[in-house]
Amino acid sequence: MKKPLWKRILSFLHSMKLAMILLGLIVLACLAGSMIVQGEISAYYESMYGVNIACLIQSLQLDQVFTCWWFVILVVTLCVNLLLCSVLRLGIVIKKCGQQTDFRCRISVWGPWLCHVGMLLLIAGFALGQNYSLESYMYGVPGETKHVEGTEYSIRINDFTIELREDDTVKQYTADLTVIHEVDGAEISGIAQVNHPMDAFGMRVYQNSTGWASQVDVYRDEVLEDSSLVCVGEALIPGSMPELALVFDKFYPDYVETEQGAMSKSSALNNPCAAFSLYYGNQRFASKVVSMDHKVIADPFWFVFHDPQPYTLIQVVYDPYMGIAAAGGALMLISLVICFYVRPQDMRKKKTGSSDTQIDKNEEKSV
Amino acid sequence: MTAEKFALAETILFTAAVMAYLIATVLYFIFFSMKKEWAGKWAGQVMVLGFAVHTLALVVRGVGAGRLPLTNQYEFATSFAWGIALCYLFFMKKYGFRAMGVFVAPVVFLIIGYAAMQSREVNELMPALQSNWLSIHVSTAIISYGSFGVAFGVSMLYLFRGKMAEDEFRRKELPELERLDLISYRAISLGFLFLTLVIVTGAIWAERAWGRYWSWDPKETWSLITWIIYALYLHMRLTKGWRGKKAAWFAVIGFVCVVFTYIGVNTLLPGLHSYA
Incomplete structure (x- = not known):
């Protein structure tokens, strides 16, 4: 008699066949995600691959493989498969364990089951961290x-x-x-x-990166209007004329002019200079390298760079789910040792008088 | 001893190791293609000699640099080749057949040859690389990749053995197909356990250095691909009874992934691991 539909679906959902298909599809997704640069704008893909392929990449979300809906579905389905498989096999594993008399034999039957649970914990911890961590x-x-x-x-x-x-x-x-x-x-x-x-x-606080910053004074008609700390790459926009912008392009702590252009001889502040650009209404109209305390005149404004110093980029992470992922990883490692190296005692005893290959096959079955 | 003397000693030892692996490769070729037993005996001896000299080269490098030589393209490539040679000697001692080296020695030679093409300059470590977790991460990678290299060599032997005519040489020098298949499985089991350790220790190091334990960097993604390929192999073998040619081909594909994870990702794909 044919099984009811729900039983057939359930049976497929916890089958090895589905797990193999899902792992194969995840490998293909990972291949795409590693070969195609992720998270770039449309223009990047158009210049790299042409309009048609760029369109295909974006419509299949191959530019954001690891966060797109179909990848999430693949991983969630794999988790359902692992969960069902673990739940349904738990009884069998407990029964098998109970049948063993030797301690090592009892341990060894748990190997594959623990590995699957570890993988589930790892994925769950990572997914929670991705969505709910700070x-x-x-x-x-x-x-x-x-x-x-x-x-x-x-x-x-x-x-x-x-x-x-x-x-x-x-x-x-x-x-x-x-x-x-x-x-x-x-x-x-x-x-x-x-x-x-x-x-x-x-929370965990990381020293992530560093760069140079300089204090920049803004004068209008010789009156100090503003003084701000500006980092390299940032723009300073005077409050009284928002169309004007001074962009701090680069900093040279030990400036020297060479045939290859401007560069810094060392990271010591021996001859600090700032490279900047001036924009008016998104149009660049000046670009220069100036030493500290030098007046940059953009009538009616003056800008003065002074007191350069390195800034620190601090990263703060709060991920209460990292422990779940760590527990999953540790469990997987332990379970793999159990799978491959904790051998049932009775099989070891059989080694005497039988061929090595025969014993090896037995050991393999225990995995 | 000055830095220059360390560099000179290392160059001499490293070159000697490259030459030894090359000679072993040629001898293994003669052994396997012309069925000359004397060549097989010598090849095994030269491999041991090459490994000893290679070990000394790594020790000299480590002493000269004042750290474990595991942190740039050259250092990892030479350590990778050393790891394969170590696993080869371990498996050869355990299973006792020298023909295993027929396909392993060329892999060792090619990888150490790749190392020879890299810059051998000893650089100070950037802050992110000053971590004990990095040493553990890379050391486990050497054992893992080494085991997969042996599995590749044994699987290649499996594929070739089936095509060879049954004769005295085959009976004496090459184990039965079933045994080759099992040795490949054993090597993959060891490699898989260590690959899991590589990924876990790498994640711990990444969390401390970059604030994220997994960021889908190409190297991470490729190590996951390799892990899944070998996981598929183990599942198919244990539940579907995959043996023989299918399993051998899987071991070969897996090792191609290993090599791409190491060399291909570094040279073709940009990412956080660009230094290693």
């Missing part, structure tokens, strides 16, 4: 206090140092920080370095 970035210089977006916390940058070696390469970036709870004023101070994040209030 990630925020802020930059600043020593003395500044910045609010952490989406939280009740702010971070004060007490100090920021760049440790250099003799050959001028960077040994370590160190940010001395204080995380402040804005409501009750509680504070936690600590050091964040590359590879050594700081933990505070359940």
